[in-house]
Amino acid sequence: MFIGHYAAxxxxxxxxxxxxxxxxxxxVQFVDILAFTLILLGVEKISYNPTDNxxxxxxxxxxxxxxxxxxxxxFAVFAYSLFQHTRTHKWGVALSIGVISHWxxxxxxxxxxxxxxxxxxxxxxxxxxxxxxxFVFELSLLVIAAIYFLPGIEKxxxxxxxxxxLAGGFFAMFLAPEQEATPQMASIASLxxxxxxxxxxxxxxxKKR
Numbered sequence: 001m002f003i004g005h006y007a008a009x010x011x012x013x014x015x016x017x018x019x020x021x022x023x024x025x026x027x028v029q030f031v032d033i034l035a036f037t038l039i040l041l042g043v044e045k046i047s048y049n050p051t052d053n054x055x056x057x058x059x060x061x062x063x064x065x066x067x068x069x070x071x072x073x074x075f076a077v078f079a080y081s082l083f084q085h086t087r088t089h090k091w092g093v094a095l096s097i098g099v100i101s102h103w104x105x106x107x108x109x110x111x112x113x114x115x116x117x118x119x120x121x122x123x124x125x126x127x128x129x130x131x132x133x134x135f136v137f138e139l140s141l142l143v144i145a146a147i148y149f150l151p152g153i154e155k156x157x158x159x160x161x162x163x164x165x166l167a168g169g170f171f172a173m174f175l176a177p178e179q180e181a182t183p184q185m186a187s188i189a190s191l192x193x194x195x196x197x198x199x200x201x202x203x204x205x206x207k208k209r
Contacts, residue, residue: 001105002173003166004138005029006197007145008101010163014149016094022202027079027098029194031106034075035066036187048180054173055109055128058186064119069103076100109134135174142167158204165200169193 009028013021026033038044045062065071076096084092107114110124127134146163150156181189 001102001109001138003170004105004109004141005032005102006166007138007141008105009098010142010145010149012094012098012101014152016090017152019091019094020202021205022198023095024098025194025198025201027095028102030075030079030099031066031072031102032190033194035063036190038063038066039183039187046183046186048182050178050180052178053128053131054176055131055134056111057178057181060110060113062119063113064115067103067106068115068118070115070117072100072103109138131174135170139167139170142170162197162200162204166197 005028006025009021009024012024012028013019016024035044039046044064044066047059047061049057049059051057060067076099079099080092080096082092083095103114107123108125109127111126111128112122112124114124115122127137142163146160150159153159
């Protein structure tokens, strides 16, 4: 899943408005941030899959540490412990939900490449096999989350720009022609995108004050 994770972030922000949006965005994308970092280090593996389906052009071959349910639960527990200790119980709960939400949202769209424990018992409902349905589903999540999120803030313009940036990037990915990308290229591009979106969230709230 792509922008659907940020949809979860907006929903969490509405329920926990005192937590910075940039930190929530990191929590909901922590699993992918870790995955692409480990791919660059040669620990986990993805490969290019030639297909007309834009959602299946990346084959997820070996992601036992970033994308297994086992480790996702551990990461969520760690996030709760860290922020419950350094901030408040509410911060711990919200950010741990952000972390664990990633795996369950991925499970809806992924084919059977998400391991439950390390690299075993792989699952996935496979909505990506229906690209148009998956596209509409994920875009709808973002729209619904935006409708839920925006009434709770005073100044909406910069947040709307962030939402439009996410939607625009998703459209561009979906409509992009088939083109081979190495795991390193895909990782750098993804990490760069996560950095840009996190920075947008930071500066959006910074200017809001």
